[in-house]
Amino acid sequence: MKVSDIVEALSLKVCSGEQGLNNEIEGGYTSDLLSDVMGNADSNQVWVTLQTHKNIMAIASLKELAAVILVKGYEPEADAADQSNKEGIPILSSEEEAFELTGKLYKLIGD
Amino acid sequence: MDFKFDIEGGNFSNAGTASSDVKKVLKKLNVDPKLIKRIVVSIYEAEVNVVAHAYEGEMNVSIFPDKIIVRIVDKGPGIADIELAMQKGYSTASPEVREMGFGAGMGLPNIKKNTNELNIKSTVGVGTEVELINYLN
Numbered sequence A: 001m002k003v004s005d006i007v008e009a010l011s012l013k014v015c016s017g018e019q020g021l022n023n024e025i026e027g028g029y030t031s032d033l034l035s036d037v038m039g040n041a042d043s044n045q046v047w048v049t050l051q052t053h054k055n056i057m058a059i060a061s062l063k064e065l066a067a068v069i070l071v072k073g074y075e076p077e078a079d080a081a082d083q084s085n086k087e088g089i090p091i092l093s094s095e096e097e098a099f100e101l102t103g104k105l106y107k108l109i110g111d
Numbered sequence B: 001m002d003f004k005f006d007i008e009g010g011n012f013s014n015a016g017t018a019s020s021d022v023k024k025v026l027k028k029l030n031v032d033p034k035l036i037k038r039i040v041v042s043i044y045e046a047e048v049n050v051v052a053h054a055y056e057g058e059m060n061v062s063i064f065p066d067k068i069i070v071r072i073v074d075k076g077p078g079i080a081d082i083e084l085a086m087q088k089g090y091s092t093a094s095p096e097v098r099e100m101g102f103g104a105g106m107g108l109p110n111i112k113k114n115t116n117e118l119n120i121k122s123t124v125g126v127g128t129e130v131e132l133i134n135y136l137n
């Protein structure tokens, strides 16, 4: 499954990092604690969070995540979006809350 | 082979830059990707600790045929009780830092879990030195 597939299936907004829409997805991780994500997420996962600052991209890049999905309609801060464009790791945005979005993602990616 | 990278205390917008530079070096040297992943987790946590808790620091990487040693040395308040600081969930991070999602007290435990040998030396009022040793079996 590619990032573009979940963008379409879940009507996500692509905020930045469009060149990474072909990134391959292998699972996901949902958390707002950065050390939790650093310690427990794996490469090629999508990360669901409400954090919008630049440090999410430092983590996404170091962990080689497929994409970051912001919940509740949040948008990335400008420097986070810049970094996402540089790294080719998309930041997506969903109108839904973490619980609903994670459930749908789990169904999509698990199948 | 030795490399050195600076870490700016207090500046969260650059947090992770030194770790990212070290990762590039390790990749170039064809270090085992699994080991790179573990090292990246531990050096990022040590770097963010300098940003969050100290004033300034540096990351020194020494690569030997059988091991990689990373030393993160900072000028800062130091750690009075290292055993306490190592406990999962212990954090003195400010409310602002916690709001950003830092301050879960998981950084040092993450380092411990991802490193063969972890040595911390600290002097209150002076600074902290975190040494990470990983063996290249």
Ligand SMILES: Nc1ncnc2c1ncn2[C@@H]1O[C@H](COP(=O)(O)OP(=O)(O)OP(=O)(O)O)[C@@H](O)[C@H]1O
Pocket: A035, B045, B049, B050, B052, B053, B054, B074, B076, B077, B078, B079, B085, B086, B090, B091, B092, B093, B101, B102, B103, B104, B105, B106, B107, B108, B109, B128
């Ligand atoms: N370089 C340092 N200088 C001074 N104090 C430190 C340093 N590193 C860690 N500490 C102390 O140890 C505590 C625990 O560190 P740890 O990295 O485990 O958690 P944290 O940084 O508070 O939160 P998290 O890493 O989950 O974002 C810190 O809250 C701080 O009191």
Ligand SMILES: [Mg+2]
Pocket: B045, B048, B049, B103, B106, B107, B108
């Ligand atoms: Mg920490």
